[in-house]
Amino acid sequence: MTIRPVRILLAEDHTLVRAGIRALLQSLPGVEVIAEAGDGREALRLAEIHRPDIVFMDIAMSGMNGLEATTRIARDLPQVRVMILSMHANEEYVLQALRAGASGYLLKDAGTAELEVAVAAVARGETYLSPAISKQVIEDYVRRVGGGQGGESPFDRLTPRQREILQLIAEGRTTQDIARVLNISLKTAETHRAQLMERLDIYDVPGLVRYAIRIGLVSPDH
Numbered sequence: 001m002t003i004r005p006v007r008i009l010l011a012e013d014h015t016l017v018r019a020g021i022r023a024l025l026q027s028l029p030g031v032e033v034i035a036e037a038g039d040g041r042e043a044l045r046l047a048e049i050h051r052p053d054i055v056f057m058d059i060a061m062s063g064m065n066g067l068e069a070t071t072r073i074a075r076d077l078p079q080v081r082v083m084i085l086s087m088h089a090n091e092e093y094v095l096q097a098l099r100a101g102a103s104g105y106l107l108k109d110a111g112t113a114e115l116e117v118a119v120a121a122v123a124r125g126e127t128y129l130s131p132a133i134s135k136q137v138i139e140d141y142v143r144r145v146g147g148g149q150g151g152e153s154p155f156d157r158l159t160p161r162q163r164e165i166l167q168l169i170a171e172g173r174t175t176q177d178i179a180r181v182l183n184i185s186l187k188t189a190e191t192h193r194a195q196l197m198e199r200l201d202i203y204d205v206p207g208l209v210r211y212a213i214r215i216g217l218v219s220p221d222h
Contacts, residue, residue: 005032006123009052011043011069012036012085013061017108021056021085028116040064047073047080054122055082057102059093060219062171063181067100067217068163074101081122086216089133093216099156104128154200155215162196163217169193169205170212 008025010033012018022033035050037043039061047055055073057066070082083104084097097105104122106115107130114130121128158166161182168178179189197203202211212218 003030005030006054006119007032007034007050007052008119009033009035009037009043009046009050009055011038011040011055011061011066012058013038014058021108024112024115025056025119027112028119031119040066040069043069044072047077051077052080054103054119055080056085056106057082058085059088059097059216064164065167065217067096068160068167070097070100070102071160081125083118083122083128088216089130090216092214094129094133096155096216099153105133106130107132153215158196158199161192162199165189165192165196166200166208166212167217169196170209170218 008031010018010022010025012021015038018036018038022036025031025033034052035046037046040057041064043055043057043066044064055070057070059066061069066084070084073080073082081103082101083106084102085106085108086093086097087108089107094105103125104118104127106118106128110118110130118128118130155163164182165178168181173181175189175193176186178184178193179186182189184192197208200208200211202208209218
C-alpha cells in the first residue's frame with residue numbers, strides 16, 4: 001500500500017528563507033511541498049485551493065500576518081493544520097499562536113531532525129512546540145485556557161477587520177491607504193480606526209505600533 005505524503009503549504013515572505021525551508025522539508029521522507037505563499041492573504045487563497053495537510057506559517061508578513069491567516073484557516077478550513085514558524089521563543093508570541101488555532105510552533109533555527117519530528121507530530125493530529133520554548137509558556141497557556149475568559153487579551157476582543165487595520169497602521173499605512181487596500185470607504189476606515197483605538201485604549205499611532213510589535217503582529221524592522 002502506498003502511503004500518501006504529507007502535503008505542505010509554505011508561507012514565508014523572505015524568498016531565500018522560504019527556499020531554504022522548502023529544501024529542508026523536501027529532504028524529509030514522505031513530505032511534499034505543494035505550494036508557496038509570500039503573505040497571509042496568498043496563504044489563505046492557496047490553502048482554500050490545495051487543502052494541504054499542514055501550512056508552515058511565518059508570523060511577520062506584510063499585508064496580512066501569519067497569526068491572522070492562522071485564525072481564518074482554523075475557522076474556515078479546520079482540517080488544515082498550521083505550524084507557526086518564528087525566530088522568537090517569546091511567551092506572548094507563542095500564546096498568540098496557540099490562541100489563533102495553531103497546531104505547532106517551530107523555531108526557525110530548528111535542525112532537520114526536529115523538523116521531521118514536528119511534521120510527524122502535527123500530521124498525527126498532535127500539537128508540537130519546539131523544546132526551546134519554556135515549560136512556563138505551556139503552563140501559562142493551560143492556566144489561561146482553564147480560566148476561560150479571564151485569559152482573554154484585548155487583542156482577542158478585536159474583530160478580524162480591526163486586527164487587519166491594526167497591522168496596516170503598524171506598517172505605516174495612512175487611513176487613505178487602508179481604505180484602498182481593504183476596498184472600503186475612507187469614512188469606514190476612519191470609523192474602524194477609532195473603534196480599534198477605543199477597544200485597545202491606545203489613542204496614538206506610535207502606541208499602536210509598539211503594541212503591534214509587542215504581540216508579534218509586525219516585526220520591529222517593518
